[in-house]
Amino acid sequence: MNIQIFDIRVPFEHSEKDILAALAAMTGMSPEEIGPFRIVRKSLDARGRRPPSWLYSVRFSASREPAFIKETGKEVKYKITEDESPPGFAAVSPPEKRPVVIGCGPAGLFGAYALASSGVPVLLLEKGRKIETRRRDVEAFWKEGLLEQDSNVHFGEGGAGAFSDGKLTTRVRSGFLDMIKKSLVDFGAPPEILYDAKPHIGTDKLREVVGNFRRGLAGMGCEIRFGAKVTGILAPRGVVEGLVVNGREEIPTGHILLAAGQSSPEIYRILEEIGADLEPKAFAMGLRIEHLQETINGIQYGAWSGLKGLPPADYFLTAGPGGPARGVYSFCMCPGGCVIASSSEEGGVVTNGMSLHRRNGAYANSAIVANVRPGDFGSASPLAGLEFRKFWERRAFTAAGGDYRAPAQGLLEFLQDKYSGRVGHASYRPGVKPVPLRDVLPHFLTEALKQGLLRFGEKMPGFISPEANLIGVETRTSSPVRITRREDGRSRNIAGLYPCGEGSGYAGGIMSSALDGIRGAQAILKNLEKKS
Ligand SMILES: Cc1cc2nc3c(=O)[nH]c(=O)nc-3n(C[C@H](O)[C@H](O)[C@H](O)COP(=O)(O)OP(=O)(O)OC[C@H]3O[C@@H](n4cnc5c(N)ncnc54)[C@H](O)[C@@H]3O)c2cc1C
Structure with a gap:
């Protein structure tokens, strides 16, 4: 027993x-x-x-x-x-034309892993670079503001999660979650993620895991190509027959697992061109808040905050009913981390957060975001949300001097609608510029965030701290577009296309995207079984 x-x-x-x-x-x-x-x-x-x-x-x-x-x-x-046997993948005969996975983020990697585990090795196409080279590209951006279009915080091996806190929390439930964590441990993640209530890997360890994952997939018969940007999908009469790479090479396939994330406008344009069913989707937008970690420790641990061995404290805050007209909440909190420049398009500033495994930095940051609805986008086009967020990313870029510094303002000044032209120290590289943040957000968001932050101050006394800064803009919380799917995971109207992960609009975060990649792979396997 x-x-x-x-x-x-x-x-x-x-x-x-x-x-x-x-x-x-x-x-x-x-x-x-x-x-x-x-x-x-x-x-x-x-x-x-x-x-x-x-x-x-x-x-x-x-x-x-x-x-x-x-x-x-x-x-x-x-x-x-009972003795629980972990869910697995039944063997399936591989098709004549191997399936193609677009994107080497969590969804693409785990989708490829599931397919290869069933005996169906795939071709993985990734427009960015290998993690080792990508790391240098990202570092050059943070140091000097030199943005590589296809190798940055969003694009390249490991996907958007590679430069992150590596939090593995999710609200989704599935027997595959343990399997995902176990695979991550097999590829070098710390074993505590198997049982920690708030598991996290940290960007330093995550990068090792990603490289090992690639070697594991190659050992299972998959081919992985970097610098391979998908520029077209061939789907005459609504049936996938292949795709185009880098505008010149045609690759025939009957199955595409589309795991391209939420930050590649070209993918949504390709889908529009082939007539795939798309719809606009609500998402959330706002700012990053940064405190000294010792402020957050003091609030959360009180008298015990100096206790040796206590992990740096975190928080999760919501301002729900009775608060602002729009839901405001904290998101992607990174204890002991830093706010990072996460642009993926020229002329746009995007914030996000990351931390090392030890989370031993001096700062604590979190996104503070409010809901944005399709009605706010200003157009009924399914891709209007992409334009909406791009507009505000560009506004932030221009307001902060046009060199990838980010606009920033003291928390108290933002709340009191004052502007001194000074801002305290921030972890963000390549640097911040004092800007009244109301200028880089739509009015309805500024107001919602102010009300939300005041609510947070009531719930967590000390949160409205004079040393805290706000840095903007946080726009990539989830996709503003949904690639609509059938129950079984196929695109609603393009046969052979299986959209998954964050870019599909059905998942968000490392674990749920990885799980969604597995679900997409299972849908492909089912289709292959039917055909054999
Ligand atoms: C800085 C940062 C920190 C984060 N922190 C966390 C965290 O701590 N915990 C958490 O759960 N989530 C976190 N997230 C969110 C998480 O990373 C994403 O939800 C997750 O990576 C989505 O996985 P995905 O595989 O669907 O897409 P992605 O990870 O975005 O991967 C998509 C891949 O597709 C490739 N691609 C795109 N277009 C093409 C094309 N045309 N041709 C070929 N390849 C293409 C991209 O280069 C990319 O590598 C963070 C995100 C960022 C940016």
């Missing part, structure tokens, strides 16, 4: 023996009887006045029921579990 016991509390400083002792006390079994156990979840409890402690859920196999199960009145949360 396998038993999972929840909420095993141990002191902040503890060893594995302490977990076993707590488990023995809860179950009424001896440590010898319990034997080896597997940690399923570990979370920090640092709320309130009690000293911080850890809560574990563990699984072990037992030859008898723990004593408490028969006792009444003893509140131990548990479940008896």
Whole structure:
């Protein structure tokens, strides 16, 4: 019998023996009887006045029921579990023309992995460069403002998640999530991601994982081509027959897993040209807020904030009903990280956040965003959201001097609608320029963000801090376009096209995009099975 016991509390400083002792006390079994156990979840409890402690859920196999199960009145949360075999991929005969995956981000990588695991190796096309070269391109942009069109924070091996905090949290539920994390560990991610309640990898480790992933896929028979930009899809009469690379090379295929992310306008234009069904989609836009990490630690941990070994504190804030007319929330919080320049188009400024695995930087940042609806885009075209965000990215670029510095303003000044022309230190490279941020956002957003931030200050006293700065603009929270799909993951009206990941408008974030890539692969496999 396998038993999972929840909420095993141990002191902040503890060893594995302490977990076993707590488990023995809860179950009424001896440590010898319990034997080896597997940690399923570990979370920090640092709320309130009690000293911080850890809560574990563990699984072990037992030859008898723990004593408490028969006792009444003893509140131990548990479940008896079956031996769970992880979901896998059944073997399928590969088609004559191999499937093509567009994009080497989480969706494309995991989609390719799923297909190759079923015996269907693919051709992966990525317009950007290998992670090792891409890293140098990104560094040159941060240092000198030299933007490479197809090799930047959004484009290249690893996709948009490569220069990130590598948070692996998601609200989506699926048996494949554990499989995704396990594969990441196999490719070099820290093993704690398997059980941490808030798992994260950090950009330094993530880059290693991405390179190992490529070598793993190649070992499974996949071909990966960099600098291979898809410039056309051949789909006469609404059926995929191939695609065009770099405007000159035609590659025949009957199956395209489209995992190109949300930042490539050329892909949406190609889809428009072939008549794929597209629709505008709501997304969120706003600013990055940056505090000193010690300010956030002080707010969240109170008297315990100096305790050695405590992870840098995070937060998640929402201003819902009774607050601003539009939902305002914090997004993609990066403890101990930095705000990064994330432009992917010339003449546009885009902010985002990232951190190293150790999260040991002096700053804490998070996007503060409000909902933007298709009605705000100013046109009914399915691609109007792309134009909308581009307009504000360009506005930010011009306002900050046209050299990829970002517009920034002190939090208090923004809230009080004052402008001193000065701004404190910010982690953002290649630098910030003081600008009244109301000039780089639509009026409705400025107002919603102000109200939202004031709400956050009530919920988290100390959040409205004089040292905090706002940096803009944050526009790439999710895709403003949806490539509509059928239930089974195919494009609604183009046979052989399987849009997935963030760019499809059905997923967002590393884990949900990876999962969506697997779902797209499964749809292709089903189609191949039917044909064989
Ligand atoms: C700086 C930053 C930090 C982030 N932090 C986190 C985080 O901590 N946690 C989290 O869950 N999410 C985070 N995200 C979001 C996350 O990275 C994305 O949701 C995720 O990467 C989307 O995966 P995807 O595979 O769908 O698309 P992408 O990762 O965008 O990958 C798409 C790939 O397709 C390629 N491509 C595009 N067009 C073409 C073409 N025409 N031809 C060939 N190739 C093409 C691109 O170059 C790119 O490599 C972050 C994003 C950014 C930008």
